[in-house]
Amino acid sequence: MILADITQDLYLNFIKEDRYLWLLDGLKTTLLITFFAAILGIILGFIVAIIRSTHDKSGHFKILNAVCRVYLTVIRGTPTMIQLLIMNFVIFGSVSLDKVIVGSLAFGINSGAYVAEIVRSGIMSIDPGQTEAGRSLGLNFTQTMKLIIMPQAFKNVLPALVNEFIVLLKETSIIGYIGMMDLTKGAMLIQSRTYNAFLPLIAAALIYLALVMFLTFLMNKIERRLRTNERK
């Protein structure tokens, strides 16, 4: 009897009308937004981090540094949800733009602020002697940053960075508020049809969990490879 009930529930929630596709389509949107937002976040974050740490060390980039600080304060001081709504209804309120772009922009700009502070802490954690050694050999600022500071800083902040992308992945679940169907919204849609909350929501949760576990697994692999130069 119970087995029959469960089979019936599974059929209703996932098979009928191909409802599992709502989850899969939603997952595609979630991954797409997370991917583009992460790329944008990394680019913004590294630029801001380099400007800020260079300013802290040498006093250059006064104006750019002030701009960066405003960016960090505003983004970190307001809820992601509000930023998303403003991006959709205020900034792009009167233009029709692909929502994937709107979402990626909102989440990317948001993530960039957190990435910036993570990367900056990584840069600041590197002994100033490393920069001096690079510069004394005749390398310019960019070469020193790229070949000497960044590889070491990146290794130090990798766990924090991956953590930020895990947060980002999960935070995209609010994108339903601007009318996009992501994984979460897909699950809610099934729920609204079947009046069953348990199965679709648990299914969505399991998919998020699997994604996060995969990210963690990847990070551990990269970390192990980066640690080849340390005492075993």
Add this chain to the structure above:
Amino acid sequence: MSVNKDKVLIEVQGLQKAFGSNQVLDGITTDICQGEVVVVVGPSGSGKSTFLRSLNLLEVPTGGKILFEGTDITDPKVDINRHRQKIGMVFQRFNLFPHKTVKENIMLAPVTLKLMTKEEASAKADELLERVGLPDKADTYPEMLSGGQMQRIAIARALAMNPDVMLFDEPTSALDPEMVGEVLELMKELAQSGMTMVVVTHEMGFAREVGTRVLFIDDGKIQEENTPEEFFGNPKNPRLKDFLSKVL
């Protein structure tokens, strides 16, 4: 290994450096000629390290001039990176790149700056590792080395650029006592090969034996400079006498 008095490599004119209201260097003037081994001594906080670090502009002077091979490198319009390629520097704390192997440490700058091909730099690195007595360490990471070995690699890394002058900032101060000798020995060989050197150190034995000239810096000024024999045998400045009585 003879000093060529006609060929001035570095001309320091009235060098000043202030950190805020703290005047660390207060008008230093001296010439460093080709083949000289100038040893700089002085009490801690006297400005001797700042003086050395000014020579390749790791510290930007607040006054005076530094002419390196005839060019005023304190001029902001000068491409300092090009001149730094010719000024090797060895640090107290080695500052090897921990994410690179020993050989990569040595090859990094010449290859990045396109002064050598990878093959040339690799051959040069092998030759230098042989010279500093660590040919078997090419593929190890710096963390696996002892302090003395790290400093010898750091010297090799600076030499890979074929510098015209080498600056040493207390190269043995961070070393365990039993490792000081191997580094000083290498520096002595380097001096005998004719390398122009400026060495900030507390090793008075090295100053006496290897130096061609010794500078005593205190209060941001050169208080006395002389040949090692005169400097240690017949010091004139009262502060130098006081200093020597404490360290010898």
